[in-house]
Amino acid sequence: MPETTATIAPTESPRGTGRSRRLHVSDEFDGVMARIAEIAPMIREDGxxxxxxxxxxxxxxxxxxxxxxxxxxxxxEVGGFEFSPRQQLQLMEALSWHEASTGWTVLGVIDQTALVAAYVDDIAVDEYFGDGFAIFSGQGTRPGRGRRVEGGYVISGEWQFNSGSSVSTHLETAVVGDDGRFVMATLPREKSTDVDNWDVLGLRASSSHDYRVDEVFVADTHTYDPVDGVARRGGAMFDVGLAYLATLQHAGWALGVCKRLLEEIRLLARQKASRRGASTSTDQFYAAYASMEAQYRSARAFLLELWGDVERTVDAAEAPSAEQISLMQLGTVTANRTAQSIATEVATWAGTTLIRKGAIQRYFRDAYTGVEHLVCSPPVQQAVGKQLSGSAAEGARWVFYDLVESAGQS
Structure with a gap:
């Protein structure tokens, strides 16, 4: 059974937005997961x-x-299902289990779209979600430039890794204005230029190419503050923090990759079972497989436990602690490193199957590509370790993926 959390009756936000501060657990979850299972053969076939x-x-x-x-x-409020974090984790796991690039494509747009809907002004929401349904991709880790003009910014810049661009209709992109403000600007995709440079090892079907914007006006109503902004819509999930909702997607994605790699090596072992001297019919392989299974299940249990704790915190209208934010990030690092480790072990036992086109080769490449994302980087893991070990300065806090300590302390 999928893991869920009880929904509690909504209360008005003490921050004055009128939105619910309680966690929503969607009744649509089981139906969506069942329909994904129905189309799974097609997703796999088209990989x-x-x-x-x-x-x-x-x-x-x-x-x-x-x-x-x-x-x-x-x-x-804008027609969404508003899955809880643990529901979202399981959704991403299922999609990536069936096809890693498809999961990454969804990863690239699903939280971006939700955050735009939660944070921008009513004017922008009516435009984006009133009569239709805009889908957003974009980049928030390397900001472009914004020239302040009356009513907004004229933005320019070049950004990397526009994952999900094959399905998105709009962009959400980071900008630093000449007034010193850091904002997320939203605009139609047609006002940007794609850079055809997605020639990569793995995740080849995710359309994660670069893009640029040249002198495009974005009204203030179509921007929001990703650091100190207050969500205008949505429940307690949007109190988790923008960066960590993105981190959640990467954790679910990695679990799906682990699950598929294990499935594929099991299938290969059965196919080779009748062959004399097959390495996948040895005690050494059985022990290696048991270790891989334990790694996957441990990473999954860790993620469900820590996100369950976060759900209870935000449902009580409290902000996640620095330790909880560290654990959210550690869970994602662990899941992705686990996928990388399992991919390496599977490669050991796959033999020449690894070097031929097929699911094992594709998922091997995908695992080694996904783990290179910023959320899994050594600096993030090091900062997490510093905070969890008690070595960070008193009062250290997380700002996106940076652990910020007081001046004069280390």
Whole structure:
């Protein structure tokens, strides 16, 4: 059974926005997961074709839209399902289990779209979600430039890794204004230029190419403050923190990769069982497989435990502590390092199957690509360790993926 959390009746936010401060657990979750299981054969079948196209196939994207996958995190006020964090974790695991690049494509847009819906002004929300349904991709870790003008900013810049661009209609992109403000600016994709440079080891079907914007006006109503901004819509999930909702997606993605790698090596072992001298019929392989299974299940249990704790915290209208934020990030690092470790072990036992086109090779490449993301980087892991070990300065706090300590302390 999928793990869930009880929904408690909403209360008005003490911050004056009128939004609920209670955690919502969606009744749509089981139905969405069941429909994903129904289309799983198609998602898997189209995996190789997606690599050739550089994006998931049109029929896969259309099926995901029909199911409502792109509405999973969206606040209920704008027609979304508003999955809880643990529901979202399991959604990403399921999608990536069936096809890693498809999962990454969803990862690239699902939280971006939800955050825009939760934070921007009513004027922008009416434009984006009133009569239709905008889908956002973009980049928030390397800001562009904003020139302050009356009513907004004229933005320019170049950004990397626009994951999910094959399905997005709009951009959410980081900008630092010449007035010193750091904002997320939203705009139609048609006002940007794609850079065709997604020639990579893995995740080839995720369309994570770069993009640039040249002198485009974005009104203040279509921006929001990602550091100190207050969510206008959505429940307690949006009190987790913008960066850590993105971290959550990467954790679920890695679990799906682990699960598929284990499935594929089991299948290969059965296929080779009748062959004399097959390495996958040895006691050494059995022990290695048991270790891989334990790694995956341990990472998954850790994530469900820590996110359950976070859910209880935000449901009580409290902000996650520095330790909880450290654990959120540690869970994602652990899941991705586990996927990398399992990929390496599977490669040891796959033999020549690894070097030929197929799911094992594809997932090996995907695991080694996904783990290179910022959320899994050594500096993040080091900062997490510093905070959890008690070595950080008193009062140290997280700002996105940086552990900020008081001046004069280390």
């Amino acid at each position: 190789p074709a997606g690599e050739d196209l550089g994006r998931p196939t049109p029929r896969v994207l259309e099926a995901l839209k029909e199911i409502g996958v792109f509405r999973a995190m969206l606040p209920r």
